[in-house]
Amino acid sequence: MNKQRATAIGFAAVLLWALLAVLTVGTAPTPPLLLNTICFTIGGICGLIWSALSGGLGMLRTVPLRVYIFGTLGLFGYHALYFSALRMAPAAEAGLIAYLWPLLIVLFSGLLPGENLRPGHVIGAFIGLAGAALIISGGGGGFQAEHAAGYALALACALIWSGYSVLSRVMGDTPTQSVSVFCLGSAALSLPLHLMFEPTILPQSPTGWVAILVLGLGPVGLAFFVWDIGMKRGDIQILGAASYAAPLLSTCVLVFAGVAPMSASLGIAAILVTAGALVAARASLGRSR
Template identity: 70%
Template structure:
């Protein structure tokens, strides 16, 4: 597998995450930790079945416990914060603040051995961030003081996921099958917190249950496996910058579903985000392979 093939595989996760906000809203009024429990259980069981089918279960025993700790903290922490943010602030604004993680990945990747952050990477990431920020400021509601807690939690999402992604690169020898264990461990952590702090409320109607199933199969399932391949074997700076397509796509999906109102700033945001990805790609092409 080449570096660019791995980057393309990683980008599949971005396409799946564009549906995260929509499916999360569709599961209302199910509380965050219950969502975590069910979705991670679906993703983890599917991943474990795939691991067994490919004969890779034995490889999991040789993985250091620190890798399992890092992965579990990343998956559990990010999504617990993400689901909470979407309950405490409007879906479009909270989701887009959470998508600060691509810019942080580009910045943090400079700490990795053998990686170099070029000016083009930073310029591309900053341009993409400008596009995302324009969507936020041009949204149907904009920032409102009563949602400050939700905005703060959404920023912690960005910090958590960017840290997890960069640390995954450092644990590059660990097989992608470990993601199944991360998911199952995150489900086990979420269940007692749900029982302690939340009331059990399930999705409403067939549409709510369908949203829950799709959430576990895609954005909180398959996405983690392809993302693991991308950040470990692909161009992490380019992948981070290209990930700014997710907030744009996420907002377009919310608009199409009637959850968020359309805004003229979306077109300008699309140009900025696309331009940022192009700038970062040019910087990546200049690096020695």
């Protein structure tokens, strides 16, 4: 597989993740850890079926335990915090803050061997943070303290996922089939924590169950496999730049679905987050040339 094809495959994850926020809202009132358990079980089982059909099931025995721990904690940590953030803060605002991860991927990629930060990376970071600040301030209405915990969890999501993605590049020889174990491991971590800390509340309508099924098959399933291919075999700088479409796509889906209202401040914030990421990506692409 050449680099261009791997990059295109990785971008499919961005399109799937644009549906993550609206589908998560559709699963309410199912608590976050229970949602983690169900969705990752669906994604992991589907991954094992694909591994068996592709003849890659045997490769799972060759993967070091530390890789399984790393991948499981990355997937589990991100989604446990993400689902919680969307329960504790408005979906559009929390989703956009969490979508600072493309910007952070570009910044963190400068720490990889042979890479260095350039002024454009720093400038882009500040522009992106300005967008996040606009979201948190409510477009000039002041910091909404009742949503502070949700904002903090969303920011933690961005840090965890960007770190996971960049470190995946370092482990490029690990087979993509290992993502199946990451998913099942995340489900195994989520279940006991759910039983200890959450009430068991399942979707109250067929629509809620459909949202969970689609989450498990797409944004919390297939997306991880194609993203793994893109991070390990594709162009991480180009893929990072392409990922900046995610916040705008996610917000547009939320507005179209009637979950979030369209507002000037939300639109400006989305533009700032995207513009900051593109400035950082331009610096990376300029260095590559």
